[in-house]
Amino acid sequence: MVMQGKACRNCRKVIEEGSKCPNCKGESFTTFWRGFVVLLKPEHSEIAKKMAIELPGKYALRLSR
Numbered sequence: 001m002v003m004q005g006k007a008c009r010n011c012r013k014v015i016e017e018g019s020k021c022p023n024c025k026g027e028s029f030t031t032f033w034r035g036f037v038v039l040l041k042p043e044h045s046e047i048a049k050k051m052a053i054e055l056p057g058k059y060a061l062r063l064s065r
Contacts, residue, residue: 007033007060014058035061
């Protein structure tokens with residue numbers, strides 16, 4: 001299964017288009033990532049706490065390259 005979009009190397013946010021991360025304003029991305037989690041209410045999520053995510057969205061679980 002091929003993942004769509006690219007993941008920010010800094011905060012792992014997955015975006016479909018653009019060259020700047022809407023979360024952290026980073027500009028370094030990878031298209032080589034596996035698995036994702038969608039967080040709607042990160043303030044109530046144990047996964048978000050472990051991943052240090054504060055904003056809702058789609059995040060990559062594993063980055064490579």
